[in-house]
Amino acid sequence: MAVIEGTLLLYLLACFASVGQFLFGYDQGVLAGILVNNHWLETFDHPSETIQGFVVSIFLLGAWVTSYIAPWFMDNWGRRWTIEIGSLVFIVGGILQTVSVTLVQILFGRLIAGFGIGFLSTVVPVYMAELSRAHNRGRVTVAGMSINMFGYACSGFIDYGFTYVDGEWSWRGPLLLQCVFAIILAVGCFILPESPRYLVKKGNVDRATVVLARLYGKDESDEGVQKERQDIVNAVNYEAALGQASWKEMFTTMRRRSIISIMVQALAQLSGINIVTYYAPKMYERVLGAGRMPILMAGFTALAYFVGALVAIFLVDRAGRRKLFMTGSCAMVVWLILMGVFNKYDMGLTSSILVIVFTMIYVFTFGCSWACVGWLYPAEIFPLRARAKGMSLAVSSNWLCNFAVGLWTPELLVKIQWATYIFYMAFCAISFVLVYIFFVETKGKSLEEIDEAFGDVNHANINEGDKEPSIDIKQTDEKKNPV
Incomplete structure (x- = not known):
C-alpha cells in the first residue's frame, strides 16, 4: 500500500493540481498592485486608464481562446498532460511579462500567459471532480478552487x-515569481495520477482500478472500489455506444446544461467581483x-476573499449548491449598495x-458562494463524453x-463613479432569480446520478437488463494490457 492514500491523498492531489488555479488568482491580482507602481508607470510612459484596462484584460482574451482548444487535449491526451501543457505555456508568458520594456511586449506576455x-482553468475543475x-x-x-x-x-x-524595493524590480519581481510557481506545477505533473474516468474511457480499466484503490485507501478487491469501477465502466459503455458529444449536440440534446454552464460563469463575473480583484x-x-x-x-481584502x-x-456539501448561490447573491446586493453609498x-x-x-465583507461573501461553487457546478453537471466541452463553454463564458x-x-469608475457598484448590484439580483428558476441541486449525487436530475437515464445503471448496447471495455483493456 502507498504511504499516502485515501482522503488525504485526494485533498493533496486537488490542492497540488490547483496550483494552476493559484496561477490564475495570482496573475489576476498581481497587476492590481503594479498598476499603481510609479516605476511601472514611468517604464510604460503612464498609460491611460483604457490602456491599463487592456493590459489587464488581454490576459483574459488569451484564456478565452484556449478554453475552446483545451477539450481536444483533455479528450485525446488526458487531464494530466493538459495541465502540463497549460503550465509550460504560462511559464513562457510569465517570462515575457517580466522582461518587457514596451507595452507591446507586456501585452504579448499577458496574452501568452492567458x-x-x-x-x-478548463481542465483542473474537471480533473478534481472526476x-x-x-x-x-x-x-x-472547492478546496482545490480555493x-x-x-x-x-x-x-x-x-x-x-516589493514596494520596499527601489527601481524596476519593484514590479518585475512579482511578475517573475509567477514563473516559479508554474515551474513547480510543471515538474509536479509527472507524479499526478490520471483521472480514473478518463483511463476507463481509453480502455485502461486496470490502471483506473489502481487509482481508485489509492483514492479509497483500500485494496483493489474492496467492494466499494469495485462498485465505483463498475459504475464508471457501465457509464462509459453507454456513452461509447452514443459516441463523442459534438458541439451541435451541446446545444440540442444538452442545451439546458450548456446554457446553465454558460450562465453560471457569466453571472459570477458580472456580480462585480473584478472591480476588486483587478482594481x-x-x-x-x-x-x-x-x-x-x-x-x-x-492584500487584506484578498485575504478575506x-x-x-x-x-x-x-x-458546499451541507447547504448545497443552489442555496449558496442564492444566499450569496442576496447578500452581495446589500454590500454593493453600501459600497456605492459610502463612495458617494x-x-x-x-x-x-x-x-x-x-468591500471585505463583499469579497468574503463572494468567496463563500460564487467564487468556488461556480467552478464546481459546470464540472459536475455533464456526462463524461461531454464534460470537457461543457467545461469549455463555462470557462469561455468566464473569460469573455x-x-x-x-x-x-x-x-466606469471614472465616468459614473459610485454608480458602478449599483450597476453590478443589478446583476446580483438577476442571478438570484435565474438560479431559483433554472438550476438543479447536485449535492450528494454521483457524476453518473446527476444525469437523472436533468431528466436523463442514470448511465451508471444503464447496463442492468438489456436497455442499451454496451462495449466490453474490460475485454479491450485485457487485450491492451495482458496479464
Missing part, C-alpha cells in the same frame, strides 16, 4: 512587499490617497473605513465576461 490559464466521490466532491473541488483565492491573496501581499488598490487610492496603504489594504473560500469548503457620500475617515469594511469587465471597469 493561453496557459485557459488550459488550466477524482472525487459523491459525498465529498463538493468539498474536494487555491485560486490564495493565489490572489499572495499577489496582494507580494505586491506590498482594489485604485479603488482604495480614492479614499486613502496614494502610497503603500492602498496596496496593503488590497480566501477565508470566504475556506468557509465554502464546509458549506464623503464623511472623511468614516467613509474610508466603511468602504474598506464593506471577465475580459469585458476588466476592460470597461476603469472607465
Whole structure:
C-alpha cells in the first residue's frame, strides 16, 4: 500500500493540481498592485486608464481562446498532460511579462500567459471532480478552487512587499515569481495520477482500478472500489455506444446544461467581483490617497476573499449548491449598495473605513458562494463524453465576461463613479432569480446520478437488463494490457 492514500491523498492531489488555479488568482491580482507602481508607470510612459484596462484584460482574451482548444487535449491526451501543457505555456508568458520594456511586449506576455490559464482553468475543475466521490466532491473541488483565492491573496501581499524595493524590480519581481510557481506545477505533473474516468474511457480499466484503490485507501478487491469501477465502466459503455458529444449536440440534446454552464460563469463575473480583484488598490487610492496603504489594504481584502473560500469548503456539501448561490447573491446586493453609498457620500475617515469594511465583507461573501461553487457546478453537471466541452463553454463564458469587465471597469469608475457598484448590484439580483428558476441541486449525487436530475437515464445503471448496447471495455483493456 502507498504511504499516502485515501482522503488525504485526494485533498493533496486537488490542492497540488490547483496550483494552476493559484496561477490564475495570482496573475489576476498581481497587476492590481503594479498598476499603481510609479516605476511601472514611468517604464510604460503612464498609460491611460483604457490602456491599463487592456493590459489587464488581454490576459483574459488569451484564456478565452484556449478554453475552446483545451477539450481536444483533455479528450485525446488526458487531464494530466493538459495541465502540463497549460503550465509550460504560462511559464513562457510569465517570462515575457517580466522582461518587457514596451507595452507591446507586456501585452504579448499577458496574452501568452492567458493561453496557459485557459488550459488550466478548463481542465483542473474537471480533473478534481472526476477524482472525487459523491459525498465529498463538493468539498474536494472547492478546496482545490480555493487555491485560486490564495493565489490572489499572495499577489496582494507580494505586491506590498516589493514596494520596499527601489527601481524596476519593484514590479518585475512579482511578475517573475509567477514563473516559479508554474515551474513547480510543471515538474509536479509527472507524479499526478490520471483521472480514473478518463483511463476507463481509453480502455485502461486496470490502471483506473489502481487509482481508485489509492483514492479509497483500500485494496483493489474492496467492494466499494469495485462498485465505483463498475459504475464508471457501465457509464462509459453507454456513452461509447452514443459516441463523442459534438458541439451541435451541446446545444440540442444538452442545451439546458450548456446554457446553465454558460450562465453560471457569466453571472459570477458580472456580480462585480473584478472591480476588486483587478482594481482594489485604485479603488482604495480614492479614499486613502496614494502610497503603500492602498496596496496593503488590497492584500487584506484578498485575504478575506480566501477565508470566504475556506468557509465554502464546509458549506458546499451541507447547504448545497443552489442555496449558496442564492444566499450569496442576496447578500452581495446589500454590500454593493453600501459600497456605492459610502463612495458617494464623503464623511472623511468614516467613509474610508466603511468602504474598506464593506468591500471585505463583499469579497468574503463572494468567496463563500460564487467564487468556488461556480467552478464546481459546470464540472459536475455533464456526462463524461461531454464534460470537457461543457467545461469549455463555462470557462469561455468566464473569460469573455471577465475580459469585458476588466476592460470597461476603469472607465466606469471614472465616468459614473459610485454608480458602478449599483450597476453590478443589478446583476446580483438577476442571478438570484435565474438560479431559483433554472438550476438543479447536485449535492450528494454521483457524476453518473446527476444525469437523472436533468431528466436523463442514470448511465451508471444503464447496463442492468438489456436497455442499451454496451462495449466490453474490460475485454479491450485485457487485450491492451495482458496479464
